[in-house]
Amino acid sequence: MNGFFNLLQNPLRSTPARMVAPDPLDAPLLWLGKNDPWTIRNACEGTAIFGATGSGKTSGSGQALAKAFLSAGFGGLVLCAKPDEAELWRRYCQQTNRSDSLIIFGPQQPYRFNFLNYEFTRPGAGAGLTENLVRLFTTIMQVAERQRGHNSAQDFWERTTKQLLRNCIDLVAIARGRLLLQEIYDVIVTAPSTPEEVGSEAWQQSSLCWRCIREGEARPKSPRQANDFAHAVKYWLREIPALSSKTRSIIVTSLTSMMDIFLRGTLRELFCTTTNIVPELTHEGAVLVLDLPVKEYAEIGQFSQTMMKFIWQRASERRDVRRHPRPAFLWCDEAQFFTTATDADFQSTARGARVATVYLSQNVGAYHSQLGQAETHSVMGNLQTKFFHANGDPMTNNWAAELFSKSWQFRGSAGTSTSEGMTGRQSVSKNFGASDSLDFEVLPQQFTSLRKGGPEHGYCVEAITFQGGRIWHATNKNHLKVGFSQR
Numbered sequence: 001m002n003g004f005f006n007l008l009q010n011p012l013r014s015t016p017a018r019m020v021a022p023d024p025l026d027a028p029l030l031w032l033g034k035n036d037p038w039t040i041r042n043a044c045e046g047t048a049i050f051g052a053t054g055s056g057k058t059s060g061s062g063q064a065l066a067k068a069f070l071s072a073g074f075g076g077l078v079l080c081a082k083p084d085e086a087e088l089w090r091r092y093c094q095q096t097n098r099s100d101s102l103i104i105f106g107p108q109q110p111y112r113f114n115f116l117n118y119e120f121t122r123p124g125a126g127a128g129l130t131e132n133l134v135r136l137f138t139t140i141m142q143v144a145e146r147q148r149g150h151n152s153a154q155d156f157w158e159r160t161t162k163q164l165l166r167n168c169i170d171l172v173a174i175a176r177g178r179l180l181l182q183e184i185y186d187v188i189v190t191a192p193s194t195p196e197e198v199g200s201e202a203w204q205q206s207s208l209c210w211r212c213i214r215e216g217e218a219r220p221k222s223p224r225q226a227n228d229f230a231h232a233v234k235y236w237l238r239e240i241p242a243l244s245s246k247t248r249s250i251i252v253t254s255l256t257s258m259m260d261i262f263l264r265g266t267l268r269e270l271f272c273t274t275t276n277i278v279p280e281l282t283h284e285g286a287v288l289v290l291d292l293p294v295k296e297y298a299e300i301g302q303f304s305q306t307m308m309k310f311i312w313q314r315a316s317e318r319r320d321v322r323r324h325p326r327p328a329f330l331w332c333d334e335a336q337f338f339t340t341a342t343d344a345d346f347q348s349t350a351r352g353a354r355v356a357t358v359y360l361s362q363n364v365g366a367y368h369s370q371l372g373q374a375e376t377h378s379v380m381g382n383l384q385t386k387f388f389h390a391n392g393d394p395m396t397n398n399w400a401a402e403l404f405s406k407s408w409q410f411r412g413s414a415g416t417s418t419s420e421g422m423t424g425r426q427s428v429s430k431n432f433g434a435s436d437s438l439d440f441e442v443l444p445q446q447f448t449s450l451r452k453g454g455p456e457h458g459y460c461v462e463a464i465t466f467q468g469g470r471i472w473h474a475t476n477k478n479h480l481k482v483g484f485s486q487r
Contacts, residue, residue: 024072024325025354029068032465032482033474038325040072040383041469043356046347048380050396052362053387056453058333060461060484061387062360063092069329069356070096075282076356077312079287079305081334086291103277106291107266111277115311120179122319129195130169130228132314133179134162139310141258141301142340160251164188167235170228171209173218181272185259186250210234258303266292267300271307274421279312282328283319293301294337306338313346318351327354335359336366341375347382359383363393375424384468387482389461390450397444401464404479406443442479451483459486 017116025044028037033423047065053055069076078089086104093102105111118134118280120128140160168184176183190207197203204210213236216229240248262271270292282288290308292301309330316328332338339359350357361367367376380386388400442464450464451457461484472480 014070014485029072029229030062030064030469033480035473036480039070040354040356041351042385043246043329044327044351044354045385045387045468046350046383047387048383049360049387049389049463050391051387052365052393053454055229055254055389055391055450056461056484056486057089057360057387057389057463058454059486060359061463062333063486064356064402064484066092066331067096069327070098070101070287073285073355074327074329075101075285076331077279077282077307077335078287078331079335079338080290080293080301081295081332081337084457085133085293085333086289086362089287098287101285101287103281103286103288104291105270105277105288107270109291112274113271113308114166114273115307116179116273116390117366118182118278119311120173121455122278122315124319130166130174132170134165136307136310137165137255137258137297138162139340139342140307141263142253143306157250160369161254163235164240164251164255167232171212171216171232171236174219174221174225174229174232175212177219181259181262185209185256185263191236191252193245193248194434195238195241198241199236213237219240233242234324248259261300261303264380266297267302267304272388276424279308279315280319281327282312283316283324285326292333301410302337303379306340309338310340310342312460313342313355316355317346317349319353321352321354325409326355327356329356329358335361336370339379341371344378344382347379350382351356357383363391363396364399365393366397386466387463388447388453388466389463391447394444397447400447400464400466401442401444402478403462439458441477450481453486460484461486469470 002009023041025041026039028039029043032038034369043065049057049061051060078085080086085255086106090099090102090104103111103460105113115136116133119133126132132349138158138161165184168187169179172187173179185251188209191209192198194209216233219374221229229297230456243251261267264353277288279288290305292304294301294305297304309332312330347357363377364380367379371379386400386403447464451460453459453461463482463484465480465482466478471478474480
């Protein structure tokens with residue numbers, strides 16, 4: 001594995017004289033211009049890559065960044081949208097001598113991750129906290145709800161669903177000393193539906209909810225557990241039976257419909273059996289590729305990878321970077337499938353956690369369709385480096401032009417006119433003029449003509465680059481056109 005502080009070179013040109021970096025984070029990963037390094041620190045401030053299908057965003061800037069991370073010894077988590085992505089990363093690892101670091105996580109592989117028991121038993125002061133587990137579920141549900149066209153921000157249903165989940169987790173964890181998704185599901189579906197059913201012997205004999213209540217009563221408990229357990233019992237024996245059947249049905253279904261996906265088939269085997277792999281391996285250099293592409297597995301690929309991303313982000317935030325300084329990357333091509341409202345919060349502290357986030361997508365509208373406009377701008381605002389490849393989307397091109405800002409542009413004009421007098425003689429007059437106007441530094445139409453690679457463009461892919469707060473030496477402006485070789 002290549003060293004963490006290796007100085008890398010732009011695939012299009014030789015590296016300039018070696019720079020001595022006073023801080024490891026200032027070590028260059030790529031050279032985007034003769035005196036314009038892109039450093040580990042820049043990478044940890046987040047990156048967004050835009051480009052239309054066929055623009056070369058994956059084989060251009062995407063490939064350059066991916067190989068830079070691998071060559072520098074980063075570990076990372078890779079989310080897959082397309083069926084060929086796992087093979088692409090296998091090739092990247094071969095080309096950078098990182099094959100030994102590659103872990104493919106998928107149905108045909110031996111790796112398993114019981115996400116619920118991991119969160120319940122992992123090291124750290126926050127392990128097993130009910131609210132952390134509730135947040136994990138509700139993050140997945142955000143994606144599920146927007147897929148179904150619902151508004152996940154409806155306060156009442158969100159609060160009541162969290163309440164159901166919170167009391168279920170407390171009941172099962174205290175009664176059984178473990179957390180299994182199947183048992184949480186069974187407690188919910190065997191809860192009493194009427195006040196009369198609570199006293200029914202037939203219900204008590206068939207209900208896991210009732211058995212957990214009895215088991216929990218018999219187990220020794222800390223004062224905090226005793227308080228939480230008492231609240232949970234009141235909820236299951238008093239509040240739930242008192243709800244109207246319609247209200248209870250909506251609350252229960254909104255949660256169990258998402259759980260059901262994880263309790264059968266591929267996802268049950270991968271995420272609800274045993275654990276022989278954990279996200280923390282990426283902090284030691286493992287490259288974990290989630291081979292559950294959305295284009296192949298649809299909903300279950302999207303939900304499972306979003307869940308893994310969220311767990312990995314939290315694991316990255318709580319690690320001690322003084323003891324484990326190796327940077328790690330988060331890679332999402334077709335990132336609109338995997339983004340959630342929590343990403344903006346994570347990215348605001350990602351640099352301190354030494355996480356280099358890279359999100360690739362065709363256009364801004366793809367994010368709007370999944371997150372809404374406000375959340376999109378919140379997430380994009382925290383990704384400081386942006387690469388804009390060839391694109392025909394007016395919204396994205398205008399947004400990019402606005403990002404580069406406007407400046408006073410000098411415009412010259414000239415013209416001639418011909419007139420014919422009473423005598424038939426012609427006269428010619430010429431006029432010249434000039435004016436200053438406030439106009440885009442980079443016009444939106446310039447993004448439509450960037451080179452897209454392939455033999456017709458000499459296998460060169462172009463992008464216009466922006467980084468928040470940076471003036472590039474090569475242009476003395478806040479934008480820079482960069483070329484990337486597909487070879």
